[in-house]
Amino acid sequence: MVKPKDFTKLHADFNAPISQRHDCGQWCAPLNDGQPVCCTVDNAIPIVDKAEWKSLKARTDLWSKYKAPKGDKHAQKIVDELPDTCLAIECKGAALCERDNRSLACRSFPFYPFIDKKGRVIGLGYYWDFEDRCWVLSNLEIVEPEFVTELLHAYEFLFFKDPDEFDVFKGQSTQQRRTFSKLGRDIPLIGRDGELYKIPPYSDEIIPAKPSDFGAHGPYVSDKAYKQAIKELS
Ligand code: SF4
Numbered sequence: 449m450v451k452p453k454d455f456t457k458l459h460a461d462f463n464a465p466i467s468q469r470h471d472c473g474q475w476c477a478p479l480n481d482g483q484p485v486c487c488t489v490d491n492a493i494p495i496v497d498k499a500e501w502k503s504l505k506a507r508t509d510l511w512s513k514y515k516a517p518k519g520d521k522h523a524q525k526i527v528d529e530l531p532d533t534c535l536a537i538e539c540k541g542a543a544l545c546e547r548d549n550r551s552l553a554c555r556s557f558p559f560y561p562f563i564d565k566k567g568r569v570i571g572l573g574y575y576w577d578f579e580d581r582c583w584v585l586s587n588l589e590i591v592e593p594e595f596v597t598e599l600l601h602a603y604e605f606l607f608f609k610d611p612d613e614f615d616v617f618k619g620q621s622t623q624q625r626r627t628f629s630k631l632g633r634d635i636p637l638i639g640r641d642g643e644l645y646k647i648p649p650y651s652d653e654i655i656p657a658k659p660s661d662f663g664a665h666g667p668y669v670s671d672k673a674y675k676q677a678i679k680e681l682s
């Protein structure tokens with residue numbers, strides 16, 4: 449069973465940013481009231497294991513339990529459907545972020561460990577619902593190998609401590625496979641070596657890929673589209 453001290457270790461060992469060269473929040477925040485998309489509960493509610501909550505609470509007052517706003521049925525449903533072992537939480541916001549006290553979800557976003565049908569952790573999949581808001585998902589080539597390695601080590605450690613977590617991400621991977629197959633899209637995969645790959649629809653093949661194989665999304669498809677999206681907000 450995973451313990452608070454396991455999360456303390458896991459946090460200490462997983463600190464690499466997605467990229468040293470790019471501050472991705474500079475791209476998404478102007479389209480989200482100046483706040484990075486993944487740091488606002490309107491977009492992403494951080495979910496933590498209760499052992500992670502204990503680890504964080506022992507170190508910082510950055511976090512509090514999340515309460516869905518009155519009338520927000522979507523947020524309430526997320527909270528209501530959480531298993532007993534998990535908790536929805538909220539931080540004080542990006543201006544007060546404490547890098548060492550981020551949750552595992554913060555450190556990983558927008559990625560998760562992708563598990564193939566044989567149960568092998570083969571790289572990073574991503575939360576595709578955020579393609580229209582998260583700049584990184586239109587620029588996968590900026591993700592650095594150190595981030596990939598640290599993320600996978602963190603989750604493999606977690607899977608060792610709590611095999612139920614492995615099942616959660618196997619299910620998430622299956623969901624991405626089904627969704628992309630139905631859409632006729634290749635799954636973009638960042639391999640364990642930090643290189644880009646693609647998995648074709650209804651296939652287990654892993655094929656080397658280049659950034660142009662995936663293209664960009666939403667306001668990130670071009671400079672013109674980005675400037676237009678900013679203009680529409682003003
Ligand atoms: S990971 Fe995505 S959503 Fe989060 S700050 Fe970077 S670009 Fe924005």
Ligand code: SF4
Nearest residue numbers: 487539541542545554
């Ligand atoms: S702790 Fe930091 S990275 Fe995590 S949601 Fe809050 S501001 Fe964002």
